[in-house]
Amino acid sequence: MTDRPAFLKLKIKNRSVLASGILGVTISSLRKVHSRGAAIVTTKSIGPEKRKGHPAPVVYDWGGGIINAVGLSNPGIDGFVSRWKQALIDFPVIVSIFGKTVKDFMIIAEKLEPLNYDFLELNISCPNVSDEFGTPFSFSDKLTQDITRRAKTVTSRPVIVKLSPGIPDMVRIAVASQESGADAVCIANTAGPGMVIDTNTAVPVLANKTGGISGPAVLPLTVKNIFAAYKELSIPIIGTGGISGTNGALQVLMAGASLYGIGSAVYSEGLGIFKEIGKGVLAFARENGFESTQELIGLAHKTTKLRYYRIPGFVKSHAQGTRYKKFQVVPVKEILDFDKGGIRTLFFESGGFSRPEPGQFFMLWVPGSDQKPFSVSFFDEKEIGFSLMKRGKFSEAVFGLTEGEPVGLLGPLGNGFDLERFNSYLLAGGGIGTAPLIYTAARLAKAGKKAHFIAGGKSRSSLEWIPPLVDKLKIGSDIELLYCTEDGSFGEPGVVTEHFQKVIKKACPEYALVCGPEIFIKNSIAIFKKGRLQGQASIERMMKCGIGICGSCCVDGTGDRVCVEGPVFQFDYIDRLTEFGNYKRDESGSVQRLD
Ligand SMILES: Cc1cc2nc3c(=O)[nH]c(=O)nc-3n(C[C@H](O)[C@H](O)[C@H](O)COP(=O)(O)O)c2cc1C
Ligand code: FES
CATH class of the missing domain: 2.40.30.10 (Translation factors)
Incomplete structure (x- = not known):
């Protein structure tokens, strides 16, 4: 059996879609998710203006899934266009947009028109900005139709309307989208809004108090909505909400979706989820004698005579996610x-x-x-x-x-430093950035390894918090500690980098570990590499969730997440990060040049 799925005439490698708002902040991260198995990737929703979104916590794992109130942070359509037009877009992509008014959708769609992308998704259903935006447009068939019609007049791309899962007349809104020219619908956005209260403090966990619900808890709602809408629609459905394994994807396809969207499972299962489900769906179709995965679409509507479908051995029989991070x-x-x-x-x-x-x-x-x-x-x-x-x-x-x-x-x-492979280390820290190296030094000492630890700062006050921690951790004399200050008020006079050559010559360390301000890391790496000393540095980026789902910490050059694949990276890897030492992203995802 060879499976060659297509979506609105575009040939794709499998039936998976990266849902909007998951790692879709940068082009590098979208490319990476595509290379890890997603057939189509969706950008974070783009609005008329730059938005920082809500304060953190913006994402919380409550055990049955995720609740989020990222709050539509984005660089604004002009910021988005300026990055996108310079980039090579070599993967199928949906650009998701939102607006405060009906007109906003038209303006944004028009500005996107010259860019290279495949589908336009109208996010009319975000539940976590209702304090500012009012009831989502997707609650009204008239507004849904108005937005869809107007977007269709200015875009040449197929239009997908993203619906709300929790309204009783969801099917009526889906039909209204189709009647006004939508080429597909996405069922659906997060449910709710809902709330989680921390019982130790009686405080709602999200700073916004309420947020959209996603992950395993919403799968039955997704399946029911798709099942109901499929009967009334002739346009394809992207089924999104609660899929965390092959079982969930199969349910969504059987209910009537042509593609399955994956969001929260990127956190709970990791990026391997796209390939895992792709393989599982294909194996299910093959083992049960289907000619293509196309035949699975709407299967639950076609059952006239009961038949037993075999589940491939490696596919989990339940739909629940696996990872849960305890807060x-x-x-x-x-x-x-x-x-x-x-x-x-x-x-x-x-x-x-x-x-x-x-x-x-x-x-x-x-x-x-x-x-x-x-x-x-x-x-x-x-x-x-x-x-x-x-x-x-x-x-x-x-x-x-x-x-x-x-x-x-x-x-x-995140990950930690490599303390296994070498016997002697050079630890270099700048100011408060020295913090992780104190615990590192303690662990090296405990393992009987040698280390030279240089901590530098402007003056006494920027370093005198370190010795009490060193004493408390009982870091012994195997770790040679050198403090240096620019004004000479604590330890040796001078900046940290001036001491590197001396230590390298004297102690011949095998590996360097660096923490501190970005410019300090950059200069340190340059010196170490000249002295043929390899090592790792811990880098900082805007982190909204810390668990690998929001995309705010993704780095250009590789698309990796600093909160999952980092924050510790090897020097050679850091050299490949086009943004390192040049720019960072702020809360909205906009690029901020470093001085
Ligand atoms: C952290 C986070 C951010 C999201 N941001 C957006 C967004 O910007 N635009 C949008 O249309 N949907 C957004 N969503 C909703 C997802 O695209 C998806 O519809 C929803 O999470 C259900 O799928 P899941 O259960 O697989 O996560 C977001 C979801 C999460 C968890
Ligand atoms: S993906 Fe959210 S902070 Fe890293």
């Missing part, structure tokens, strides 16, 4: 303040957490405020610690905390 709310055990209250280390009981690898991070949530990533600076059998500097609104909330107050911790997340 724990714990009281602050101890606080150490330095630099007149400008640098703070928070300690918590470590008992409930698995041992982090040095370099890994946690998302810290101050209930009712925000959530941000922090590397572990301290860990032993009793305590876990995070060190941070007062800068920005979130750190003010952290600096307002007193001992005993609750903080949410999600982790350990």
Whole structure:
């Protein structure tokens, strides 16, 4: 059996679609998801203007799925067009758009017209911006028709209308879309809005309080909606909502969808999910004597005589996802303040957490405020610690905390440094960025390895928070510690990079580990590579979710997620990141040049 699916005349490699809002912030990440098996990828929804979205936490895994209130962060149509027109788009892509008014959709669709893309998706159904935007357009057949008709007048691309799953007359709206010229519908967006309350603090977890519900919990709703709409529609359906394995994808196809969309499962199952389901669906069709996967579409409507379909051995028989990251709310055990209250280390009981690898991070949530990533600076059998500097609104909330107050911790997340392969290391840290290297030094010492640890800063106040942690971790003399300050007020005078050559000559380290500001990392790598010293650095990017779903931390050049594939990367890899040392993305996904 050879399967050659097509969607609205475009030949595609399988029936999977990356759903909008999942890693679709950058072109590199879209290309990567396509290369990992998605037949068609969808961009994050683009609106008329740049939007930062809602404050964090924006994504929460509540056990039955995900609740999110990312809040349609995007660089705005002009920012999107300026990046997209320069890029090579060598994969099938749906551009998703949203607007506050009916006219917005027309304006955006018109601006997209000269660009290279395949399908236009009208996101008229986002449930987590209703405070600002009012009831989603998809609740009204008149508004749905109006938007669809107008978009059709300005675009040459097939139009997909993305519907809401939770309204009683969903089928009527689907039919209204078809009547006004839609070429396909996507069933559906997230359900809700819903709410999750943290019972340790009685505070809603999402900063926006409410958010859209997705993941395994919504699969039955998706299947029911598709089953009902399929009977009334002649246009194809993209079935999205709760698919986390082959079983879910098969249900959606059997209910009547031509393609299956995958969103939350990118988090719960990883990027391998596209190939896994593609293989599973094909094997199911083959084992049961179908000539192509086309024959699976609407199969549940065609059953006149009962027949037993065999499920291929490697396919899970249930539809539930596998990964679940536990978010724990714990009281602050101890606080150490330095630099007149400008640098703070928070300690918590470590008992409930698995041992982090040095370099890994946690998302810290101050209930009712925000959530941000922090590397572990301290860990032993009793305590876990995070060190941070007062800068920005979130750190003010952290600096307002007193001992005993609750903080949410999600982790350990991401990857850690390679401490196995070598026997002698050079650790180089700049300012508060030194934090993860303190715990790294402790682990190296425990493993009986040698290390030279150079920590640099502007003056005494930027480094004096480190020695108490070094003492508390009982880092012994196998680790040679050198402090240096630009004004000579603490340790040796000078900047860290000036000391590299001396240490390399004297100690011949086999591997370097670097943390600190981006420019510091860039300069350090250049020096180390000249001295033929390889190593790894921990890099920082905007992180909204920390669990690999929102795409805010994806890096250009590879499309990888700093929160999952990083934050620790090898020097050679960092050289391939076209953005490193040049620009970063802000909350809206807009590019910000580095000075
Ligand atoms: C973090 C996150 C962000 C999302 N952002 C968007 C978006 O920008 N536009 C959109 O149309 N749908 C968005 N969605 C909805 C998804 O595209 C999808 O319709 C929904 O999550 C159901 O699929 P799933 O259960 O496979 O996740 C988002 C979903 C999540 C979880
Ligand atoms: S994907 Fe959301 S922060 Fe990395």
